[in-house]
Amino acid sequence: MNSQDWASAAACKAQAPDELFVKGAAQNRAKQLCQGCPVRTECLAEALDNRIEWGVWGGLTERERRALLRRRPNVTSWRALLEAAREEHVRVGGQAATA
Numbered sequence: 001m002n003s004q005d006w007a008s009a010a011a012c013k014a015q016a017p018d019e020l021f022v023k024g025a026a027q028n029r030a031k032q033l034c035q036g037c038p039v040r041t042e043c044l045a046e047a048l049d050n051r052i053e054w055g056v057w058g059g060l061t062e063r064e065r066r067a068l069l070r071r072r073p074n075v076t077s078w079r080a081l082l083e084a085a086r087e088e089h090v091r092v093g094g095q096a097a098t099a
Helices: 026-034 040-049 062-071 078-098
Strands: none
Touching: 040 062, 040 078
16 A cells, blocks of 8 residues: 555544544543554554654554654664564464464
8 A cells, every 4th residue: 555545544534533632541442443444554654753742543642652662762664664564464374374
């Protein structure tokens, strides 16, 4: 998927932005929208690569993203890292299913 059009496939595209940019317990409800989203990886990479500070992106709150960025300060492209991890997960999962 083109890095520019991932948002059109997002599970939350029909939601009001106010539902994703919330605080406290409401963040858990917002994160539920991300479960099973076909572009969750792209969404999270967008937020991490661009240091987006507000809202739930890719199933993570701003606090969770800040912690991840602190743990991995040397990552230059979250998109590349997350896509490689997803491909590895699919590859390994595919082998396990056929074994």
